[in-house]
Amino acid sequence: xxxxxxxxxxxxxxxxxxxxxxNQETIYDSNPIVVAQKWESQGAQTLHLVDLDGAKEGxxxxxxxxxxxxNVISIPIxxxxxxxxxxxxxxxxxxxxxxxILGTVAIEDKYLLNKAIDLYGDxxxxxxxxxxxxxxxxxxxxxxxxxxxSTVQQLKNSGVRSxxxxxxxxxxxMTEPNYKVIQTLISKTNMDLIVxxxxxxIEQIIKLxxxxxxxxxxxxxxxxxxxNLKEIINYAN
Numbered sequence: 001x002x003x004x005x006x007x008x009x010x011x012x013x014x015x016x017x018x019x020x021x022x023n024q025e026t027i028y029d030s031n032p033i034v035v036a037q038k039w040e041s042q043g044a045q046t047l048h049l050v051d052l053d054g055a056k057e058g059x060x061x062x063x064x065x066x067x068x069x070x071n072v073i074s075i076p077i078x079x080x081x082x083x084x085x086x087x088x089x090x091x092x093x094x095x096x097x098x099x100x101i102l103g104t105v106a107i108e109d110k111y112l113l114n115k116a117i118d119l120y121g122d123x124x125x126x127x128x129x130x131x132x133x134x135x136x137x138x139x140x141x142x143x144x145x146x147x148x149x150s151t152v153q154q155l156k157n158s159g160v161r162s163x164x165x166x167x168x169x170x171x172x173x174m175t176e177p178n179y180k181v182i183q184t185l186i187s188k189t190n191m192d193l194i195v196x197x198x199x200x201x202i203e204q205i206i207k208l209x210x211x212x213x214x215x216x217x218x219x220x221x222x223x224x225x226x227x228n229l230k231e232i233i234n235y236a237n
Contacts (some may be wrong), residue, residue, distance in 0.1 A: 001209045001236040002046060005039040005080075005229060006196070006219035007032050007069075009062045010052040016220045020173045022056065028223045036069045036077075039222075042229040046098070047077045048196075048217045054082020055103070060091070070096045080127055080164075084109075089116055093123070101164065103127045106155065107135065107146055123193070126155050127164040130181070148181070152189050162192040164217065176204055179211075186211060205232050 010016055010025065014032040018024035029035050033217040036047055049069065053061040059082050066079055079092055080101030089100050106113050106126040116124045128135060128148060155163065165185055167178040175198045185193055195208060196217035205227075208216055216236070221227045 001213055001230070002215040003044070003205070003233050003236050004046045004048045004215050005193070005222055006043050006048045006217050007035055007039075008050045008052050008219065009065050009081075011035065012062065012065055014145045015052070016223060017052070022052070026220075026223075032065050033068050033072055036073050039229060040075050042075045044073075044229065044232075045075055047073070047075060047216075049077055049079045049081075050101075051079070051081030055080070056082075058082055058084055060088050060103075063091070063095075065097050065227045066092070066097070078125060080125075084112075086112060086115055086119070089120070089124075092145065093120065099123050099125050101125045101127050101161075103129065107151055108161075110158070112158075113155075113158055117226050121159075122161045124160065125162040126160050127162060127166065128152065128168045129168055149184070149188055152191075153186065154190055156189055162194065162214075163189075164196055166195040166196040166217075167198065175200065177208065177209070182208075183212065184211070186213075200226050202227065202232055202235055209236060 009032050014029040014035045015025050015027050039047060039100055049066055051060060051062040072175050078099035079097045080103060083089060083102055084105040085098060092100055100123055130148055135148060135151060177195055177198045184196055192214040194215040195213050199216055199218050199222030200221040222229055
């Protein structure tokens with residue numbers, strides 16, 4: 001199981017939100033590049049970058065920060081937030097992004113999703129963000145009328161091979177993942193499953209590994225020093 005540190009970028013800074021609320025922001029570092037280098041030095045094999053401004057506005061905004069991070073680290077990065085056009089996808093691939101994370105557009109624009117998969121195959125990952133049972137969109141700000149399991153099946157039929165599941169109500173809370181929904185997703189699909197939201201202890205990492213989760217994205221618990229990256233990577237391996 002792979003442990004993936006999250007770097008959420010807003011206004012050029014490394015931040016974390018509480019339950020996806022843009023009004024509940026904590027700034028952890030003014031320089032995301034330094035943070036990326038820190039996680040790489042501690043053994044991270046991949047980084048998860050989110051353009052929070054982009055997610056809110058529906059277009060790439062922190063592209064310069066993403067480029068700078070790519071230029072100074074040697075491990076792959078996956079990027080999400082505001083990627084809603086083929087042009088943006090191509091731009092990110094050209095600058096060296098390893099995997100493209102699609103959110104809103106993947107569940108609203110079937111043509112674009114199919115085109116992206118045709119072009120880049122397993123470099124395309126779809127993020128499904130749930131809150132109180134509803135799938136959210138546009139940076140977690142708006143509800144959709146989509147159901148999680150039926151959407152997963154549609155994505156699978158479209159050729160999507162990897163999904164990220166985030167329980168927004170858990171995100172930034174350092175409580176625990178939503179094991180019930182995670183187990184349901186495991187039983188209903190054979191796609192690669194990446195879990196995010198609420199992971200805050202080695203015990204949780206062990207449990208997720210026993211559930212055969214492919215990767216876990218961790219944010220606030222790392223920044224708050226609740227868990228040690230080197231240590232949990234050893235457990236995950």
